[in-house]
Amino acid sequence: MVEFAEVLITGLLLGGIYACIALGWAIIYKTSGVINLATGELTMIGGYVCFSLYEKGLPFLVALLGMLVIASICGILTERLFIRPMIGEPLLSVIMVTVGLSFFFKAVVCLIWGADTRVFTPRIFPLEPLTLGPIEIGQVFLYSFLVAIVLMGVLIAFFQKTRIGLAMQATADDEMAAMSMGIKASLVYRWTWMIAFMACGVAGALLGNINGLNVSVSYMGLLVLPAVVIGGMNSIPGAVVGGLLIGVLQNLGDTYISPFFPGGVKFTFPFIVMIIIMLWKPYGLWGWIKIERM
């Protein structure tokens, strides 16, 4: 029972990081309809930039802020150079642009930082676990969860309070109507990519603190896809819940199923659950049900 609670809580805390990445994914999908398969690489870029700044001797929070600035510049550049020419092209082309970007970003990161695993030294979060009665939790997970939750709160407030956030919501709802009300779509897309880069970057910096940074961080971006599918693709709260759920599922699968099926269960179990949910509820838990007309 104690083990179950530990697994559950650690999964939930880890899920906070996935929720961040899922948020970055869902924002892009919601406002511009682009399915971003380069999410994992955005995560990787954020993680490595934060790592570089931290290695220069900056305190972690300053490094995180610096990373946010650099990530937003990267977001603007990506949107301007690669995504804007694709407006109005078929869906597959835009998806494949992001696939191309994922190869490109990964290669750039490996060319700059090399393929070896990099660890944040000195450690930022202490190694000793926190004890809550009989349950023990790693501190890294707890703080990561807190940072992720704060980021999500900021983002949700941004969506509901600021002018540009409201413009983004309007664009997500109906692009044509929003444009005729005087909202500049290109500005909205630029903000979208900036925010996506930032959210993924924070997740990358936190993941780097848990496992160290290497190419495998980019596969975390793929893991987020089941999260958004389960949550419903155009729902921001759905992405958060889906991310948390994926964390829990991953940990449960790792603890209780992998003894029977050696290896790999941790990463494939969310996908299996996703397929089952898709057969039952194809538009996720909170997704908009699309009715197609001719």
Next chain:
Amino acid sequence: MLRLPCGTKFDNYRADHAWWQTRWTWIKMFLLFFILFFIIPRFAGEYWLGVFNMLGYTILAAMGVQLLIGYTGQVTLGHAAPIGFGAFACALSMYLLGVPYLVGVLIGMLAGGLLSFVFGLPCIKVKGFYIIMTTMAMQFITTDIILTQFLGPLAGKGRGGVLAIEPGMFHIGPWVIYTDKDAYYWMLILVIIMQWFMANLMRTRVGRAWMAIRDNDIAAEALGVNIVYYKFLAFFIAGAMGGLAGCYWLTTQSIVSPEHFPFAWSLWLVGVILIGGVGSMYGHIYGAMFMTLMLEFIKLALVPLSSAFPTLAGKFLFLKDFFFGLAIVLFLIFEPNGLAYRWWRTKRYFQLWPFPY
């Protein structure tokens, strides 16, 4: 559309519908076959034969992707899974059941097709992005779990998930496929047969139904196309083509490992058809040629450069990904119809010269 020189006419439909319509096309094709079958194996060295084998494998593998994406509109990002599954099914059936290679190829094709079919099941209810997700799930479940954990160790040949291949294991009758040259001829035969099969398939009722589904599936259903059946058929046949590619891959290798079929390979195949031309009968061939030969040219360029920049040689893998990603993005932005379209435009320009159209 193909344009013919002025004055060319046909007296019957048979001649009008032929693949090679004029005598000049026949001469060109025979020249091509002569080069492929006699000139290249005679004058290309062992290394370049290996490159050509890789090229043929890419063509075979991308064919199923072309069928699914280019002709049926079902975007797949997991096509390496049926390839790997087919390869393992072929090798395992040869080890465990002792069947000859050709029967193994059939089993491999069937296995790849069934795998693709099973993971294509959600296409009853969903489409678009969700099909991408299920095919990605197929990729991870097959390569990371089924091949690595279950199929690889089954035969007890090799270590872990890796299957060793005995020399001279693959033979068709008395012809042992052992050297690169044998594999080259086998590749040519397979590519020609499969290309012929696919080109003709697209002219039948099945192919037209697929294209109708690609263009607008709701309209296709309203016109009486059984879209569930045809989508399943597309997944099955594409998977079987993948399985065949896997069975061919075995003949060029001394081991077969799940690591040969990673997610990146699935993406690579999609990139190949995007660069070559989606929905074009020759798109995957042009794309495979571009990608494979581009890699060779990067390698050739790296050799002199690496003496100046010694760190460059170790980074070939990343440079490969760098150029591949950039090529996909630039092609999509500047030439979304791919190399096949560009080739067609160029040809038409010379045919119509000095008139613009």
